[in-house]
Each structure stands twice: as structure tokens, then as C-alpha cells.
Amino acid sequence: MKLTLNTLGELSVAWDGQLVALPSSKRTRALLAYLAMTARPHRRDRLCEVFWKLPDDPRGALRWSLSKIRHLVNHATLERLVADRERVSLLTADIDIDIRCIAQQLDEPNLDAAALKAIDQRLQQPLLDGLDLANQELFQQWLNAERQEVVQLRAKALSQLAVLDELDESEQLGWARQWMQLDPYCPQAAQRLLELLQLCGEVEESRQTATQLAQRFRNAGIAWSPALSAADEPAEPAQLRPTERDWLARQKIQFCTAVDGVRIAYASVGGGTPIIKAANWLSHLEHDWDAPIWSPLFRELATDHRFIRYDERGNGLSDWLVGELSFDAFLADLETVVDASGVDRFALMGISQGAAVSIAYAVKHPERVSHLILFGGYASGWRINATDALKREREAVITLTETGWGQDNPAYRQIFSSTFMPSASASEMVWFNEFQRLTTSPENAARFLSVFGDIDVREQLAQVRVPTLVIHSLGDQRIPVSVGRDIAAAIPNAEFVGLESDGHLLLGREPASQMFVQTVREFIATT
Numbered sequence: 458m459k460l461t462l463n464t465l466g467e468l469s470v471a472w473d474g475q476l477v478a479l480p481s482s483k484r485t486r487a488l489l490a491y492l493a494m495t496a497r498p499h500r501r502d503r504l505c506e507v508f509w510k511l512p513d514d515p516r517g518a519l520r521w522s523l524s525k526i527r528h529l530v531n532h533a534t535l536e537r538l539v540a541d542r543e544r545v546s547l548l549t550a551d552i553d554i555d556i557r558c559i560a561q562q563l564d565e566p567n568l569d570a571a572a573l574k575a576i577d578q579r580l581q582q583p584l585l586d587g588l589d590l591a592n593q594e595l596f597q598q599w600l601n602a603e604r605q606e607v608v609q610l611r612a613k614a615l616s617q618l619a620v621l622d623e624l625d626e627s628e629q630l631g632w633a634r635q636w637m638q639l640d641p642y643c644p645q646a647a648q649r650l651l652e653l654l655q656l657c658g659e660v661e662e663s664r665q666t667a668t669q670l671a672q673r674f675r676n677a678g679i680a681w682s683p684a685l686s687a688a689d690e691p692a693e694p695a696q697l698r699p700t701e702r703d704w705l706a707r708q709k710i711q712f713c714t715a716v717d718g719v720r721i722a723y724a725s726v727g728g729g730t731p732i733i734k735a736a737n738w739l740s741h742l743e744h745d746w747d748a749p750i751w752s753p754l755f756r757e758l759a760t761d762h763r764f765i766r767y768d769e770r771g772n773g774l775s776d777w778l779v780g781e782l783s784f785d786a787f788l789a790d791l792e793t794v795v796d797a798s799g800v801d802r803f804a805l806m807g808i809s810q811g812a813a814v815s816i817a818y819a820v821k822h823p824e825r826v827s828h829l830i831l832f833g834g835y836a837s838g839w840r841i842n843a844t845d846a847l848k849r850e851r852e853a854v855i856t857l858t859e860t861g862w863g864q865d866n867p868a869y870r871q872i873f874s875s876t877f878m879p880s881a882s883a884s885e886m887v888w889f890n891e892f893q894r895l896t897t898s899p900e901n902a903a904r905f906l907s908v909f910g911d912i913d914v915r916e917q918l919a920q921v922r923v924p925t926l927v928i929h930s931l932g933d934q935r936i937p938v939s940v941g942r943d944i945a946a947a948i949p950n951a952e953f954v955g956l957e958s959d960g961h962l963l964l965g966r967e968p969a970s971q972m973f974v975q976t977v978r979e980f981i982a983t984t
Contacts, residue, residue: 458532461553465582465607470529477529484508485522487588487596490742492538492547493554494603497710497743498774499545503895507595517616519545522962542618543776556584556607573618582609593911608874612640619649626656635863641673651683661678695963707759710742713797715770715790717781719759722774723767731803731979732830735791735818736769737811738905741896743774747890749885750878753965759976762981765803771901781902784912787814788821795825804828804981809961810835811938813914820920828981830923832973833961834932836918836947840910855906862899876935877961885964918947925951926980928973932959952980 461471468486470477479486486510492499501519508522508549509515523540530537530547535547549557559576561569568576584604590596619629632651636646647670667683674681695961708726715721724742745751745766758764759780768775770790771782791814795803805826807815812834819826839851854872874881881889897905925948929941938955945953954976958969 458784459553460530460537460551461555462490463555464490464494464585465579466587467586479529480522480525482522483588484518484590484593485525487590488519488522489526489547490585490588491599491630492526492545493549493552494556495709496549497546497873498712500543501540504545507599507760508590510593510595524677525906532842539742543778544774549898555579556610560610563610563617568617570618570621570623573614573621576614577611578900580607580614607915608639612636612643612646615639615651616645619646619653623788626653629653630657630876642677642679644674644679647674647681648683686822696890708742708746710774710850711797713793715786715793719770719776719779719786719790721767721770721790721794721884723765723777723797725763725765725798726755727762727764729762730800731763731765731800732806732977732981733756733791733795733798733800734764734766734806734808735811735815736767736772737789737807737809738769738772738909739896740766740768740771741892742766742768744892744895747888749839749881749888749965750962751965753970754776754963754974763800763977764810765794765798765800771905772897777898777901784814784817784899784908788817791815792822800818801825802827804830806830806832806977807834808832810838810909811913812836813912816914816917816921816948819923820917823922826923829921829923830928830977830980831925831941831944832928833930833936833941834944835928835936836913836944838910838912841913851906851910855903858906859899859903862894862902878964879932879934879959880962915947918944919949921948921951924980926976927951927953928976929953929955929967930958930960930963931955932957933961933963934959 458471459474461474463469463471468479468490470479470489479489490503491507501516505515505519509518520858523538523545526547527538530552533768535551537552538547539548559579561570562576584607585600589600610861615632618624618632619636621629624632630650633646633650635655636643637650638966640646651663651667651670654660654666671681671683673963708724710722710724712720712722722742740751745750745755755764755766767790769775770779770786787810795818805815805819805828807813809832812831815829815831815836818827818835840848843851857872869966874886874893880886894904925945927941927945927948929938931938934940941955956963956969956972958967960967960969963970963973
């Protein structure tokens with residue numbers, strides 16, 4: 458039986474073309490749409506935040522809604538709604554979702570006018586009409602972002618109609634006007650509109666429009682200058698850069714089981730030479746794409762590599778309720794993810810404490826690692842050769858973390874944010890404070906900090922036999938640059954690169970972030 462889900466206009470679900478009655482609860486219908494359109498696992502506690510901010514028993518409300526959705530999407534031989542004690546996901550590979558089908562259709566070459574006009578008509582319908590949840594800010598933010606994506610899809614359809622050879626120039630002009638109106642700051646739309654005005658003999662309107670558009674773009678800080686002579690060839694349809702939503706849709710999240718039964722979430726996106734990033738504390742396969750720190754780096758690396766990463770046990774989408782948090786478990790989890798990914802040989806990237814895990818893996822499995830890339834890493838934790846004063850300070854931080862991590866006041870988490878990213882803006886700091894809360898529990902946060910203190914791979918540094926690149930921020934206030942230099946000095950033939958940054962975590966907007974990606978690409982390509 459074929460399952461169809463329509464999101465343009467009012468939400469509807471059909472089996473073999475026959476509409477089925479939806480639950481009367483607006484939140485339940487909204488949850489169904491959210492699970493289907495995101496098509497990735499979500500933690501139960503996060504779903505409660507998104508949909509049930511006020512009820513006394515949000516988990517109970519979630520269970521009730523899932524029971525209603527289960528009857529809509531499952532049948533006797535197929536279970537699409539997958540839920541365990543920590544996560545919920547809807548398997549959508551065989552569900553026809555209208556907005557996803559339209560996006561795929563627009564990527565097909567040589568669509569004719571009839572198909573494009575039909576797409577334009579459909580995209581003028583409101584997305585999930587009537588499913589706004591005014592009191593649920595997180596859901597509403599997501600819904601508004603999705604509606605903006607629909608606008609961008611329609612702009613893509615209009616851009617193709619504005620250059621379609623089977624239409625005469627006057628009809629192309631009509632579509633170009635709509636394109637410009639829908640996307641008023643699009644240089645391609647502006648240029649095509651001017652070209653068509655000239656081709657249609659509207660010389661005076663072309664001059665006036667060029668002046669108005671030049672002023673508009675100048676006020677918006679967008680570099681653009683009008684070309685007033687008609688082009689010999691029509692403009693190409695607009696090429697839209699992938700958004701956070703696009704990257705989320707492209708990455709494939711899967712689960713593998715560690716030797717002790719803990720389920721580890723891992724994701725793969727992009728194509729080309731594989732890079733596997735060892736897990737480091739504070740990651741989330743879903744929320745990473747919204748991160749001002751990680752997402753720009755991930756996107757750039759995924760454009761020409763198969764980029765694989767995973768959430769550490771006790772963190773992100775992996776199991777939080779775990780018996781063992783230890784360095785040995787971290788290493789075993791990396792081995793499990795590598796085997797599950799099916800990659801034979803790859804570049805291995807380790808960030809922060811993930812660097813030590815990567816070093817241990819490279820020593821144990823040198824035949825699998827083509828390149829070893831370490832950023833902001835350390836070979837020994839804070840308990841190793843530390844003064845009594847430093848040990849007391851770190852133990853106090855662990856106690857503070859355990860009692861304050863989950864509270865709404867971010868002051869407890871600020872002690873980490875200010876050293877991770879000293880130059881972060883107020884909004885970036887707010888984001889990171891909230892991200893910390895989303896990634897793990899207070900108990901696990903304290904356990905992680907304690908485990909990191911016992912890391913010690915110093916004796917293994919001289920045993921590394923794979924090409925190694927050590928990158929470190931020169932002003933890192935969390936792990937001093939001298940630590941990175943010591944690692945590079947101890948690993949045979951390792952290369953060291955210092956970045957002009959004070960961040961233990963790089964902000965995507967800073968030049969050091971671009972230098973990081975460039976350095977990694979050159980290292981993988983030339984060694």
C-alpha cells in the first residue's frame with residue numbers, strides 16, 4: 458500500500474489515494490508533519506520541548522500523540538514509526554511527501570512549461586496551513602524556516618520559466634517580474650529582468666528599473682551592477698546554495714551498537730575521499746548544522762569529501778543512559794563506527810579530546826588511516842602531572858557542572874563558553890550555552906569532565922606511523938598552543954600549523970576557519 462503525505466495546504470495523509478482521518482489534536486498533526494519533513498531521529502526530551510512546553514506530563518502527551526501517528530503510518534508488514542526510550546524517528550524512504558517530490562522534480566533537466574507552471578501553482582499554497590502553534594516558539598521557528606524554503610523553491614521554478622526557450626520573450630518577462638518580486642535581492646533575477654525588458658523593447662522601463670535595483674542592492678550591501686545591453690544567451694536558472702535544511706536532508710543518520718550494547722548514532726554526508734571525525738564532547742548530529750562553530754566547516758568539507766561523524770556515547774543522538782564512560786570505551790566506539798560505515802581507508806580527524814582517541818586508533822590500526830588530522834588536541838588530561846591547586850579547581854568545576862548544567866540560567870555553563878570561544882558575540886555565546894544543554898545531561902557532563910582528566914596517550918605519540926597534521930589556535934585559552942606543538946614534536950614527521958585565533962572551537966565566520974579547511978584539503982591532497 459502506498460502512503461502519501463501532502464504538506465502544501467492543509468496536511469493530509471492517504472493510503473493508495475484514499476484520504477484517512479487525521480487526529481483532532483493540532484499538536485499531533487504538527488508532530489506528524491515535523492517527523493516526516495525532518496526525516497531524522499529526534500530525542501524524546503527535545504520533542505517535548507518543541508511541542509509540549511506547558512503540560513505537566515509532556516512525555517505522556519508525546520506517547521499519546523505517537524500512538525495516534527503509529528496507526529496512520531504503520532501497517533501489518535511495515536513499521537515506519539521507530540521509537541525507543543530515548544529517540545523517535547519516522548522512516549520516510551517509501552512515503553511520497555509532496556514538497557520533497559517537488560524539490561526532486563525541480564532538479565530534473567529540461568522541465569517543460571506545463572510542468573513548471575504546475576509546480577508554481579502548487580508552491581503558492583501555504584505550507585501546513587492551519588498548523589501554526591503560536592505558544593510553541595521552537596516549532597514555530599522551524600515552520601517559518603520551512604515556509605521560507607518553499608519560497609526559495611518557487612523562486613527556482615520561476616527562474617527556470619524566465620529563461621525557458623519554448624516561451625516567447627514577453628511571457629518570460631512576466632515570469633521574471635514574479636521572480637524579482639518574490640526574491641527582491643537576487644542578482645540573477647535582477648539581471649534577467651533587465652535583459653528581458655530590453656529584448657521586449659521596454660527601454661525606458663529598463664533604465665528606471667536598473668537605477669532602482671542598483672540602489673536597492675547598494676543599500677543592502679550586495680555587489681551588483683546592471684548590464685544594460687541584451688545578452689546573446691539567456692541567463693542560467695538561479696543556483697541556490699544549500700541551506701541548513703538541505704544539509705540535514707542530505708546527511709544519512711544511522712545507528713550501530715557498541716560491544717557493550719550502547720547505541721551510537723553516526724551520520725554520513727557528501728561524496729569523495731572519506732574523512733571520519735572522531736567524536737568529541739558537545740556534538741549533536743542534528744543541531745550541529747545550526748552551529749556557528751561546526752556547520753561552516755562541515756559544509757565545506759562535505760562539498761568534496763564523504764564526511765562521517767558520530768555522537769559520543771552519553772551525548773547527542775547516541776544513548777545517554779550508559780554504564781561506562783571511559784577512554785577505552787571511546788576508542789571502541791570509534792572502531793565500531795568505522796566498521797559500520799564500510800570505509801576501508803580514510804583520513805581521521807580528531808578535535809579536542811577526540812585527538813587523543815584518534816592517536817590511539819591510528820597506532821592500533823595504521824593500515825586504515827591515510828591521514829591523521831588533529832585540532833586543539835591534548836595527549837594527557839588535567840589530572841596528569843597537575844598541581845594540587847589545578848586539581849581542586851577542576852574538581853570544583855565538575856561539582857558545579859553536575860548541579861547547574863540543566864538549569865535555565867546559563868551562568869553555570871558560561872564558565873566553559875568563555876574559554877571555548879573568547880571572541881564569540883553575545884548571540885553566539887547564547888547559542889553555545891543552549892547547545893551544551895541540548896547535547897547531554899548534567900550527570901553525563903560531569904562524568905565527561907572527569908574522564909577527560911585521565912586521558913594519557915603520550916607514550917603512543919612516537920608510535921604514530923601515518924602522515925599527521927597538527928593544527929592549533931595560537932591563542933587557545935582552553936588548551937595552550939604549546940600542547941599542540943609538543944604533540945607535533947613527538948609524532949614522527951608531523952606538520953604543525955598555527956591559526957590566528959583565540960578559540961578552542963573555531964567560529965565559522967572567522968578567517969581561521971577558512972584556513973583550517975584549506976589546510977586540511979591541501980594536506981589530504983598532497984601527502
